[in-house]
Amino acid sequence: MEKISLQKIKWIKSLHLKKNRDKEKVVLVEGLKLVSELAIQFPSLVHSIYASSDITESLQTNFDCYQCSENEMERITQFYSASTLLGIFHEPAAKAFNPTERVLVLEGIQDPGNLGTIIRTADWFGIKQIVCSTDTVNMFNSKVIQSSMGSAFRMSVFYENLGEFLQKMNTVVHGALLNGDNLADIDPNEIKILVMGNEGKGISPDIQKHINQAVTIPGYGQAESLNVSIATGIFLYHWSQSKS
């Protein structure tokens, strides 16, 4: 396995900036298990792989692999502590939006861990497409990929002007709001589009105008709110009880 060059180190460090990843249309992924699995599932998307420990023959023979010292890994990682494997992948190609399929809509999710977890949970429950407001964190952010456990590579995620999108869809829209109807009383078969709002502020007044059915998860304790990815998980679980 060839040793990583100083030039490559500089190039990978340049990819820590979103604008450079966007220009090259690549995604940085870190972690032994995650990089290995994504390389196996999406071999055509692998650009190159960087390892500070032994890696499988299969990775070495199929992909462009480079050996790094631990010190070099610490230089190229985006995280506080480096893993032993870093992969650079080509951005998965955008998929076509299917207007007849269920849609999860996210407004202004800021935390990459939350977006990643929501994508993973949606993938678990068979949701295939997510529409995000343009101020939602980028789905190719490394922490999103990381916490999605790779589901971000499978999910169709679109960034849209939500007001225009919901207008255009012209169907009933369910949204997570305080003082809505109890989720348990909502027929999951009726849900076509579900909107979840920002971590602190929820769904904005502008987008609330498009919500036809406000829905709430009743609380019985003292916590002020639920984390947005937990709330989304509960909504998606309820939605998964539908017969379609």
Next chain:
Amino acid sequence: MEKISLQKIKWIKSLHLKKNRDKEKVVLVEGLKLVSELAIQFPSLVHSIYASSDITESLQTNFDCYQCSENEMERITQFYSASTLLGIFHEPAAKAFNPTERVLVLEGIQDPGNLGTIIRTADWFGIKQIVCSTDTVNMFNSKVIQSSMGSAFRMSVFYENLGEFLQKMNTVVHGALLNGDNLADIDPNEIKILVMGNEGKGISPDIQKHINQAVTIPGYGQAESLNVSIATGIFLYHWSQSKS
């Protein structure tokens, strides 16, 4: 407001180590909103407060407050980026375990963000006590407090030998396992004790012996698993449908 002394800075930095916090029986909390809210809700637990920005009169008159420069905040923070407010609180007193009350049991949760989110979610759904295996992350870890949004101060959390605990409880035990019965088919009124397992490994074989009813959240997509805090959120939501 008195300026922070070099001695205080050294003392707070020493509290970054669990053994020193344990010795002094204190908890470090960071963040403007969280520290302010906890100080209001639990005034008797406030030891001292450190601020690099203006703080309310009420905090200043009621508590031992010290002024810090941004640079000093960066020295005392436990996190990658410092907030403008850091509070040192006395550990909330341990509460008594109530054997007739519902219990959430956690085995080997490692990630402080997961434990904090689970505590917050349990608090939302009115669960009052959590029993953790002794290898579960410490509930007074700052990241647990942070992601619990303060619910960790309200929740009764016990660290126990789980095998002995479940044996002693002598009642039906529900546990989250693959290939269990569908959660939707479980009568929430029947659940008294619910066991959730470790992030990667789930419930260990030793503890599985004590599970009388294995329960599963069916997946319909391609994700390999659900995040443990999401799964716990869904279980607690289902449990909250009980009539008790």
